[in-house]
Amino acid sequence: MATDVKSRRSETAHAGASPAASREAHPVPSRASWTTSRWLRVSATLALVVLAVLGGLGLWALNRTSALTDELVDKRSPALSWSVRLEAALVNQETGVRGYGLTGERSFLAPYKEGRSDERAAVTELRELVADDSQGRADLDHVLAKAGAWQRSFAEPIADAPAGEPVESATRRTNEGKTSFDALRKAMVAQQEHQRVAREAALDDLRAATRLRDAILVSIAAVILLLTVLIFEGLRRGVTDPLARLGADARAVSSGNFEHPVVATGPADLRRLGADMDAMRRRLLDELAFTEEARHRLDEQAADLRRSNSELEQFAYVASHDLQEPLRKVSSFSQLLQRRYAGQLDERADQYIAFAVDGANRMQKLINDLLEFSRVGRVHNDHREVDLEDVVGQTLDALSVSIEESGARIVHDPLPTVTGDATQLGILWQNLIANAVKFRHADRAPEIRIEAARDGALWRFAVSDNGIGIAPEFAEKVFVIFQRLHTKDAYPGSGIGLAMCKKITEFHGGTIGIDPDHTPGTRIVFTLAATDPAPRDEADAVEGAAAR
Structure with a gap:
C-alpha cells in the first residue's frame, strides 16, 4: 500500500510538472502570459495617457475661452467705451468753443476745458488698450490728427481770443471749423465702427471657443465613463470572475470533495495559482490515502492497546485483591506471635516480629493506596x-x-x-x-x-x-x-x-x-x-x- 502511495505521489509530481513542461514545449501567445499586475499596469497607463490627452485638450479649451473672455472684457469693450467717451469729449469742446464764439461770454468755455481734460484721459486709456492692435492705433492716431488740426485751426484761436473778439473770429472761421470738425467726426465714426467690428469678432470667437470647450468637456466625461465601464468589465472578466470560479472550486475541495478539479482562467498568475491549488488537491488526495491507511493501522494498534490496558488493569486489580488474603494471614499470624510470645523470646526475636508486623501493615496500606490510585478515572466517574x-x-x-x-x-x-x-x-x-x-x-x-x-x-x-x-x-x-x-x-x-x-x-x-x-x-x-x-x-x- 505504501508503495502505491509513493507511486501516486510520483505521478502527482509529474502531473504538477507537466503544465510547465507543456508551456515550454508549446509557447503561448505573449499576452496570454501577462499577469494580473501587468494587465493592470498596461490598462492604467493607457487610461492615464488618454486622460492626459483629454485633460490637455480641456485645459487648452479653458485657457482659450479665458483668454478670449479677457480680451473681450478687458480690451474690446473698454476700447469701444473709451472711443465713445473721446467723441463726447471732442463734442463738448466743439460745443463750448462754438458757444463762446457766438456769445463772447467766457462761461461757455467750461465744457471746452472739461472736454480737453476728458480727451487726455480717454487718449491715455485708449493708447494702453490698443497697444497690441495696429488698426486701433492707426484709428486713434488718425482721430488725434484730425482733432489736432481742428483745435489748432479753429478751437484754440477762438478760446484764446479776448472777450468780445471771438464773435468776429468765429464768424470768419465758421465754415473752416465746420469742415474740420466734420472730418474729425468722420474719423471718430470710423474708429468706433472698427472697435465694434473687433468687439463682435471677439464675441464670436468667444462663443465658438465656449462651444468647443463644452464639446471637449462632454467628450472627456464620455471617455471617462467609457474607461470606467471598460475597466470594470475588464476587472470582471480578467480578475473577479476567474477568482470567483477559483473560489468556488476551492470551496468545493475544502468541503471534502477532493475529486473536484480546480480549473483556473484569466491572467497567467491566476492560472498558475489554479494549477498550484489543483496540484495541492492531488497531493492531498495522496496524503489522505496514506493517512487513511495509517489511521487504520493506528486504530488497530489502539484497539490492541485498549485490550492490553484493560487486561493489565484487570490483572492489577485481581492481583491486588489476591494479595490481600495472604497478606492478611501474614499480618494476623505476626500479630498473634507478637501477643503470644511477647517477652518469652529474646529481645532480637521481639524486634524481628515487630518488623514483620510493621512490614505487613505497610504493605497492606500500599496495596490499598495503589488500588485507590488505579481507580482514578476508572470508577467514581460521575461528573x-x-x-x-x-x-x-x-x-x-x-x-x-x-x-x-x-x-x-x-x-x-x-x-x-x-x-x-x-x-x-x-x-x-x-x-x-x-x-x-x-x-x-x-x-x-x-x-x-x-x-x-x-x-x-x-x-x-x-x-x-x-x-x-x-x-x-x-x-x-x-x-x-x-x-x-x-x-x-x-x-x-x-x-x-x-x-x-x-x-x-x-x-x-x-x-x-x-x-x-x-x-x-x-x-x-x-x-x-x-x-x-x-x-x-x-x-x-x-x-x-x-x-x-
Whole structure:
C-alpha cells in the first residue's frame, strides 16, 4: 500500500510538472502570459495617457475661452467705451468753443476745458488698450490728427481770443471749423465702427471657443465613463470572475470533495495559482490515502492497546485483591506471635516480629493506596456540579482529630461550585490539607490558608502553609508515585498522596504545581474547570475560618 502511495505521489509530481513542461514545449501567445499586475499596469497607463490627452485638450479649451473672455472684457469693450467717451469729449469742446464764439461770454468755455481734460484721459486709456492692435492705433492716431488740426485751426484761436473778439473770429472761421470738425467726426465714426467690428469678432470667437470647450468637456466625461465601464468589465472578466470560479472550486475541495478539479482562467498568475491549488488537491488526495491507511493501522494498534490496558488493569486489580488474603494471614499470624510470645523470646526475636508486623501493615496500606490510585478515572466517574464549600467542610470534619491535636488554624476564601466527581475532589482536598497539617514545624502550630480566584474559564486554587516547605529541586519529584522526601519514622505515609492529587486534577482538566516563590512553608497551586460562565464577585469575598 505504501508503495502505491509513493507511486501516486510520483505521478502527482509529474502531473504538477507537466503544465510547465507543456508551456515550454508549446509557447503561448505573449499576452496570454501577462499577469494580473501587468494587465493592470498596461490598462492604467493607457487610461492615464488618454486622460492626459483629454485633460490637455480641456485645459487648452479653458485657457482659450479665458483668454478670449479677457480680451473681450478687458480690451474690446473698454476700447469701444473709451472711443465713445473721446467723441463726447471732442463734442463738448466743439460745443463750448462754438458757444463762446457766438456769445463772447467766457462761461461757455467750461465744457471746452472739461472736454480737453476728458480727451487726455480717454487718449491715455485708449493708447494702453490698443497697444497690441495696429488698426486701433492707426484709428486713434488718425482721430488725434484730425482733432489736432481742428483745435489748432479753429478751437484754440477762438478760446484764446479776448472777450468780445471771438464773435468776429468765429464768424470768419465758421465754415473752416465746420469742415474740420466734420472730418474729425468722420474719423471718430470710423474708429468706433472698427472697435465694434473687433468687439463682435471677439464675441464670436468667444462663443465658438465656449462651444468647443463644452464639446471637449462632454467628450472627456464620455471617455471617462467609457474607461470606467471598460475597466470594470475588464476587472470582471480578467480578475473577479476567474477568482470567483477559483473560489468556488476551492470551496468545493475544502468541503471534502477532493475529486473536484480546480480549473483556473484569466491572467497567467491566476492560472498558475489554479494549477498550484489543483496540484495541492492531488497531493492531498495522496496524503489522505496514506493517512487513511495509517489511521487504520493506528486504530488497530489502539484497539490492541485498549485490550492490553484493560487486561493489565484487570490483572492489577485481581492481583491486588489476591494479595490481600495472604497478606492478611501474614499480618494476623505476626500479630498473634507478637501477643503470644511477647517477652518469652529474646529481645532480637521481639524486634524481628515487630518488623514483620510493621512490614505487613505497610504493605497492606500500599496495596490499598495503589488500588485507590488505579481507580482514578476508572470508577467514581460521575461528573456533576460539586459545591467545594461542602467538600472542604466534610474534609475538615474528617481531619478534625489531627487538626485539633496539632492546633492548626485553617482559613479559606468563599469556594465556588465546579464540575467534577465529588469523591475524587474530596480525596484531593483531604490529601492537600492533611499534608499541610502533617508536614509542620514541631515548635509552632500550622497556619493553613485556602485561596480561590477566577481565571477565565478556570478556577485557580492555592493551599498555603507555614510548614517545613519543599526545596525547589524536588518540586516535580513530589508528584511522582511512591517518591518520599523523608523517612517514614520522621513523617508517616506511603508517598502516594501528591501523585493522587496530580492524577485527579489532570483527570478534571486542570494542572497542579508548587509555587517556588512562596516562603515560609509550601504553597500548592492547582486549577479546576468553572461551572458558571460569570465569575463570582471577589469584592464580597471574606475569610471563613474553621479551627478544630
